[in-house]
Amino acid sequence: MAPDPTSPQSLADPADSDKPSSSKRGDYLSWDEYFMSVALLASQRSKDPVTQVGAVIVSDKVIVGVGYNGMPRGCDDDEMPWGKTSEDPLENKYLYVCHAEMNAILNKNSESVRGSTIYCTLFPCCSCAKYIIQAGITRVVYLKDKPSNKEMIAAKIMFERTGVEFSQFAPTKRRLVLDFESMSIDISSGSRSPGDADQC
Numbered sequence: 001m002a003p004d005p006t007s008p009q010s011l012a013d014p015a016d017s018d019k020p021s022s023s024k025r026g027d028y029l030s031w032d033e034y035f036m037s038v039a040l041l042a043s044q045r046s047k048d049p050v051t052q053v054g055a056v057i058v059s060d061k062v063i064v065g066v067g068y069n070g071m072p073r074g075c076d077d078d079e080m081p082w083g084k085t086s087e088d089p090l091e092n093k094y095l096y097v098c099h100a101e102m103n104a105i106l107n108k109n110s111e112s113v114r115g116s117t118i119y120c121t122l123f124p125c126c127s128c129a130k131y132i133i134q135a136g137i138t139r140v141v142y143l144k145d146k147p148s149n150k151e152m153i154a155a156k157i158m159f160e161r162t163g164v165e166f167s168q169f170a171p172t173k174r175r176l177v178l179d180f181e182s183m184s185i186d187i188s189s190g191s192r193s194p195g196d197a198d199q200c
């Protein structure tokens with residue numbers, strides 16, 4: 001019998017013992033869901049109070065780079081500015097923060113990321129698009145977009161001219177909740193609702 005996709009899935013579900021050993025779970029994460037989930041999880045390492053972005057680079061279904069937005073190594077998170085409304089640009093975060101995509105590329109654990117896919121929780125800005133193109137990444141999968149943002153429009157122009165494919169992630173599950181206390185993962189089915197809080 002197929003598992004109920006609306007019921008919580010436990011890593012240590014005693015009901016597993018009742019299942020025929022010859023059948024596999026039916027509602028496991030797809031590759032895209034898995035990699036985007038890792039990107040979302042990585043975004044939660046960010047100390048940015050407004051914008052948390054994660055990125056994961058995948059080559060032949062293997063993760064070869066992970067990043068999130070943060071200050072450069074050696075720049076104290078407690079001393080650097082995290083705001084964005086000061087009249088003095090030096091008092092805002094923008095001139096300092098390393099974006100998730102750039103960090104994922106620079107933190108790669110393989111010799112090359114040529115021909116790989118990058119999963120981003122937010123469509124890359126134009127600066128990260130340049131890193132992506134120059135690194136030889138050929139596919140971008142993103143969760144959210146800001147269609148009127150000029151930096152992202154410029155990124156799309158460059159992707160189109162260089163043949164980098166980009167597509168929005170279309171999850172089949174609405175929620176995936178990690179519960180450390182019960183060691184379970186709750187998965188809710190259903191289409192994802194747009195209009196979540198703006199990340200910038």
Ligand SMILES: [Zn+2]
Pocket residue numbers: 099100101124125126127128129
């Ligand atoms: Zn960027």
